[in-house]
Structure formats: C-alpha cells, structure tokens
Amino acid sequence: MKTAIVWFKTDLRLIDNETLVKAISQNDTIIPVYCFDESHFKMTSYGFKKTGNFRAQFLLESLIDLDKSLRALGSGLIILNGKPEVEIPKIAKQFKAHRVYAKREVAFEERQTEALVQAELWKLSCELLTFSTSTLYHAEDLPFSIKDIPDVFTNFRKKTEKDAVIRDAFNQPTSINSPEIPMLDLPTLSDLGLESVSIDERATIRFKGGESEAVKRLNHYFFETKSISNYKETRNGMVGANYSSKFSAWLALGCVSPRFIHLELKRYESQFGANESTYWLVFELLWRDYFRFMMKKHQNKIFLKSGIQNKDLSINKFDKKALENWINAQTGVDFVDANMIELQLTGFMSNRGRQNVASYFCNDLKLDWRYGASYFEQQLIDYDVCSNWGNWAYLAGVGNDPRGNRYFNIEKQASDYDKNKIFRDLWLKR
Ligand SMILES: Cc1cc2nc3c(=O)[nH]c(=O)nc-3n(C[C@H](O)[C@H](O)[C@H](O)COP(=O)(O)OP(=O)(O)OC[C@H]3O[C@@H](n4cnc5c(N)ncnc54)[C@H](O)[C@@H]3O)c2cc1C
Structure with a gap:
C-alpha cells in the first residue's frame, strides 16, 4: 500500500490540479493537508503583517470549500499549524507516507521553506515531488530557458504566443481513497492574531473564497453577463463589479487555474465569438505568468x-x-x-x-x-x-x-x- 500526502498551498482547487491528479494516480491512499505556516502571520521587517484580515478570511473560506469538495470524493482536509518543515514530516511519519506531493514554488522564502521540508522528509526516506501548476504556459514549454527569458515583456509575449502551446487542463478527480479524515479544524481569525472583517458595502464585489465561488464568478463574468466581450474597453474602470474580471483573488490562492480560465474562455469564444476583449484577458494572464518567470529568473533581486x-x-x-x-x-x-x-x-x-x-x-x-x-x-x-x-x-x-x-x-x-x-x-x- 503506497500512501502519499498532498500538501495544498496556493492551489486550493480540484479542477486542473496536477499535483492532486498525479498523487492519486501513483498511490493507493491520499492524505490531503494544509499547513498554516506561522511565518505567514508575522510582521515583516517593514512593519506590516504578512497576511491581513481580508486575505485570511478569504483563505479560511477557501479551505472550507476545499474540504467540502474533498469530502464529496471520499476524502477531507487535515489542517496543520506551525512550521511546514516540522509539521509536514510529522504527518508523513504518522501515516507512513513515502511521498509528499506539492506545488512547486518560485519565490525566495517559499523556496526556502520547500527546501527545508524536503531536507526533513529525506531523513524519513520520504520524497517531495513538486509540480508547476500556477501559470498559463508551463515553464517547460517556453521557447526560452528561464535564464534567457527577455527582461522586456513584449519580447517575452510575442515569442511565447508564437512558439508555445498552452497545455490542456487536468480534469477534476472523481474519487479519492483516504482513511477517515477528522472533521475540518480551522483556526479562527483571532487564533491567527487577526480581527474579523466586515466588508464595506461600497466594495466592488464581495470576494468569497473557494473554488466553487471562483467558478461562479467565472460563469457570471463570461456566460451570464458576457462582460468579457467588453473587457478591453472597461478594464480601466474603477466602480462596479464587472469593469474587470476580479479573478485575481481566486487566482492568488489557486482556487482557479489560469488554464481553466483559458479553457472556459475558448468555450465562450466558440459560442459567442472572439474579439479583442476576449484576447485581452489572455494578454493580462500573460503578465501574471511573466512576473512569475521573472521571479524565477531573478530570485531575491526582485526584493x-x-x-x-x-x-x-x-x-x-x-x-x-x-x-x-x-x-x-x-x-x-x-x-x-x-x-x-x-x-x-x-x-x-x-x-x-x-x-x-x-x-x-x-x-x-x-x-x-x-x-x-x-x-x-x-x-x-x-x-x-x-x-x-x-x-x-x-x-x-x-x-x-x-x-x-x-x-x-x-x-x-x-x-x-x-x-x-x-x-x-x-x-x-x-
Ligand atoms: C502596484 C501593483 C501591485 C499589484 N499587486 C497585485 C497582487 O498582489 N496580486 C495580483 O493578482 N495582481 C496584482 N497587481 C495586478 C493587477 O492590478 C491585478 O491583478 C488586478 O487589478 C486584479 O483585478 P482583476 O482580477 O479584475 O484584473 P483583470 O483586469 O480582470 O485581469 C485578469 C487577470 O490578469 C492578471 N493581471 C492583470 N493585470 C496584471 C498585472 N499588471 N500584473 C500581473 N497580473 C495581472 C490577474 O491575474 C487578473 O486577475 C498589481 C498591480 C500593481 C500596479
């Protein structure tokens, strides 16, 4: 019996989640976990909190949704609190896991944590497998090596659009084999050193965390209102729900993948037609990719x-x-x-x-x-x-x-x- 841990981080979704799909296909039993990394709730050297009230609330909502979706497939989410390099090996040992599957990181601190976790897992003969799951174009499909990616966006975009192909999205798994997972045990905002939030009624939209909400927003912006067809003209707006997609919060926590957005966009275009606006969303998602690849290329110089x-x-x-x-x-x-x-x-x-x-x-x-x-x-x-x-x-x-x-x-x-x-x-x- 092969048991694996799936360590969710900023990939809180089931649709198009290569990490989860690979873990399921290569193992008999899956233990999904999320770790509240204590360092994410500290003050930075600039005097601000690393995570504020709004995002923490959104994160809690996203985890509730993820747990619910995992349970519908026969699994559930175990919450850990502390340092990932301590907590992830502990749970791997508890379940005698031979592998941990996780999203591959690009930024400096996240990579450091990943390396620490990997080093501790090695001591248990447990392997850490990571997957690039947050970009539209997979890093391996780019027409340049990371070190050769142009430092000018337009040069990056033109060659990538011409020479690279966006991979297909992974389907959502249909079942997950897990032992009985205890009920979701989330910290409260106050456990995290934060306060509860009430969003001002003037907010453009009420961002609610989770993959279900991400899909709802996508359907609203694309199919229900067809706002996407005017995106290029409205995207510089400042008032109202639909001047832009508002996908960013869900993308940031990985409640939705850019590849899934792209897939849905193609479906939309096949029904309602493509225009400059539908293309422009892909253009903006390319900016998002670009900043990721730049982080990979220049590492801590960005900071x-x-x-x-x-x-x-x-x-x-x-x-x-x-x-x-x-x-x-x-x-x-x-x-x-x-x-x-x-x-x-x-x-x-x-x-x-x-x-x-x-x-x-x-x-x-x-x-x-x-x-x-x-x-x-x-x-x-x-x-x-x-x-x-x-x-x-x-x-x-x-x-x-x-x-x-x-x-x-x-x-x-x-x-x-x-x-x-x-x-x-x-x-x-x-
Ligand atoms: C100083 C500054 C800080 C920013 N910080 C963040 C941040 O922490 N997180 C974040 O997601 N975006 C950030 N952005 C980019 C951009 O402002 C937001 O992505 C966008 O406003 C989110 O709204 P939307 O989803 O409706 O965007 P839309 O206009 O609908 O764009 C669709 C998606 O494209 C991507 N995108 C659009 N513009 C950019 C851009 N300039 N850079 C990178 N990706 C982009 C986002 O993922 C966005 O969700 C920042 C921009 C500036 C100028």
Missing part, C-alpha cells in the same frame, strides 16, 4: 531596493509621516486618497488605482517602494508575491520596464479615468 536593474534609489527614503499619510488617505490628493480608502476598507483596488498610488508613492513622495509593496502585501485580498513585488518594482523603475521610469500624472489620470468624480465621491464622501 532589493535597487531591483533587477541595480539602480541607485538612494533618493527614495523611509519617511514615517509620509508613509502614514499615504496609508491613511491623508495625502490631500483626492484620487490617491479615494483609492487608499478603498484598499483599507475592502482589501481591493483596481489596476488603474494601484498604478497611480504606487507611482505617487515612488515618484511624488519619493519613498522606498518596498514599504508600499509590503503594505499591499498585508492589505490585498489578491496578494500574490510575484505580481505584487514585480509590479511595484516595475513602477519604482527598478524592474522590467524598458522605459525606465513610469511616472503617472495623477491629475491627468483622475480626469481621464474618473472624469465625473464618481469614484472619488464614492470613497471620499462617507
């Missing part, structure tokens, strides 16, 4: 103030007062403040908003961009290490921007994208 460009940013400093004013929407610039209130009260901000408040932070306030990125890390419901730090570095002029410095004229942006002040009034007039 340095000087970034991958080794640029001298000594002019950009730490200024507590200016940082607090930015966070608390007290900059006096109404477009920036309205966006910061939305982030504070909902855990979400539009892409247009993010670009503006980040540019203002780096170029107008001349602050050290890593503090802004770290605040986003705490606050965003859709925080994703590669997309967040990659976009911040880009805007700070130390990342993958061939233009060097992306300065946003906030006044012009406000009048272009919030001409009638609908967005600003929504958030500033309480």
Whole structure:
C-alpha cells in the first residue's frame, strides 16, 4: 500500500490540479493537508503583517470549500499549524507516507521553506515531488530557458504566443481513497492574531473564497453577463463589479487555474465569438505568468531596493509621516486618497488605482517602494508575491520596464479615468 500526502498551498482547487491528479494516480491512499505556516502571520521587517484580515478570511473560506469538495470524493482536509518543515514530516511519519506531493514554488522564502521540508522528509526516506501548476504556459514549454527569458515583456509575449502551446487542463478527480479524515479544524481569525472583517458595502464585489465561488464568478463574468466581450474597453474602470474580471483573488490562492480560465474562455469564444476583449484577458494572464518567470529568473533581486536593474534609489527614503499619510488617505490628493480608502476598507483596488498610488508613492513622495509593496502585501485580498513585488518594482523603475521610469500624472489620470468624480465621491464622501 503506497500512501502519499498532498500538501495544498496556493492551489486550493480540484479542477486542473496536477499535483492532486498525479498523487492519486501513483498511490493507493491520499492524505490531503494544509499547513498554516506561522511565518505567514508575522510582521515583516517593514512593519506590516504578512497576511491581513481580508486575505485570511478569504483563505479560511477557501479551505472550507476545499474540504467540502474533498469530502464529496471520499476524502477531507487535515489542517496543520506551525512550521511546514516540522509539521509536514510529522504527518508523513504518522501515516507512513513515502511521498509528499506539492506545488512547486518560485519565490525566495517559499523556496526556502520547500527546501527545508524536503531536507526533513529525506531523513524519513520520504520524497517531495513538486509540480508547476500556477501559470498559463508551463515553464517547460517556453521557447526560452528561464535564464534567457527577455527582461522586456513584449519580447517575452510575442515569442511565447508564437512558439508555445498552452497545455490542456487536468480534469477534476472523481474519487479519492483516504482513511477517515477528522472533521475540518480551522483556526479562527483571532487564533491567527487577526480581527474579523466586515466588508464595506461600497466594495466592488464581495470576494468569497473557494473554488466553487471562483467558478461562479467565472460563469457570471463570461456566460451570464458576457462582460468579457467588453473587457478591453472597461478594464480601466474603477466602480462596479464587472469593469474587470476580479479573478485575481481566486487566482492568488489557486482556487482557479489560469488554464481553466483559458479553457472556459475558448468555450465562450466558440459560442459567442472572439474579439479583442476576449484576447485581452489572455494578454493580462500573460503578465501574471511573466512576473512569475521573472521571479524565477531573478530570485531575491526582485526584493532589493535597487531591483533587477541595480539602480541607485538612494533618493527614495523611509519617511514615517509620509508613509502614514499615504496609508491613511491623508495625502490631500483626492484620487490617491479615494483609492487608499478603498484598499483599507475592502482589501481591493483596481489596476488603474494601484498604478497611480504606487507611482505617487515612488515618484511624488519619493519613498522606498518596498514599504508600499509590503503594505499591499498585508492589505490585498489578491496578494500574490510575484505580481505584487514585480509590479511595484516595475513602477519604482527598478524592474522590467524598458522605459525606465513610469511616472503617472495623477491629475491627468483622475480626469481621464474618473472624469465625473464618481469614484472619488464614492470613497471620499462617507
Ligand atoms: C502596484 C501593483 C501591485 C499589484 N499587486 C497585485 C497582487 O498582489 N496580486 C495580483 O493578482 N495582481 C496584482 N497587481 C495586478 C493587477 O492590478 C491585478 O491583478 C488586478 O487589478 C486584479 O483585478 P482583476 O482580477 O479584475 O484584473 P483583470 O483586469 O480582470 O485581469 C485578469 C487577470 O490578469 C492578471 N493581471 C492583470 N493585470 C496584471 C498585472 N499588471 N500584473 C500581473 N497580473 C495581472 C490577474 O491575474 C487578473 O486577475 C498589481 C498591480 C500593481 C500596479
């Protein structure tokens, strides 16, 4: 009898989950686990929590949904709390597992944890098998080796679109053989050192965690409202549920895979037609892929103030007062403040908003961009290490921007994208 642990991390789904599918096909018994890594709930050196209330709530909802789906197939989810390098080997030993299956990591800290877990498992003669499951294009199918991926997005995109193929998504398993798994035992927000959240009624949508909700949102955005057919025209919006897909939070925790979104998009196009808008969603998902591959290529350089460009940013400093004013929407610039209130009260901000408040932070306030990125890390419901730090570095002029410095004229942006002040009034007039 071969027993394997499936270690869920940011891949909280059953559809298109290679890790789970391979574990089932290569073993007799499966033990699905999720570990609340204590380091994810600590303060960072920048003075912010690594995980804030909104994302933690979304995570708890996602785990409840995952457990429910696993139980429907004959299994369930075991929750561990502590350090993965201690807890994963402990459970492997308890169930005499010969292998642990998990998602392959790309970012620095996550890779360190993966290596520690692997080293401890080796001591038990237990193997760690990892799978790349979070991108649209599989890393092995790219027309370049990771070290040769162009540092300019357009060059990456054009060659990838021309020479690479998106793999098929894996089907959801139909049954899982597991021993009896005890009832789901989740920590509360207060166990995690956090507070319960009530989302402001002005929030664009109510993000609820879990694969079922991700599929619901996808159906709503594609098939029910056909909003996807106008995405290119509306994507720079700031008010309302459907100006953009809002898939990001589910993508960040892996409640849905980009490949499944792509598959559904093709199904949509075959029924309702393809246009620039349907293509543009794939274009944006390619940005997401790109930041992942850049993280793999440049590793911890992405987190340095000087970034991958080794640029001298000594002019950009730490200024507590200016940082607090930015966070608390007290900059006096109404477009920036309205966006910061939305982030504070909902855990979400539009892409247009993010670009503006980040540019203002780096170029107008001349602050050290890593503090802004770290605040986003705490606050965003859709925080994703590669997309967040990659976009911040880009805007700070130390990342993958061939233009060097992306300065946003906030006044012009406000009048272009919030001409009638609908967005600003929504958030500033309480
Ligand atoms: C400073 C800054 C920080 C950001 N931090 C994050 C983050 O932590 N997590 C995150 O998912 N996105 C981040 N983004 C990217 C982008 O703002 C969000 O993905 C988007 O606003 C989410 O809304 P949506 O799902 O409706 O996007 P849509 O416009 O519907 O796009 C569809 C999907 O494409 C991907 N995507 C779109 N734009 C980008 C982009 N610029 N970079 C990477 N992927 C993109 C996302 O997965 C998104 O869900 C950041 C952008 C900036 C400028």
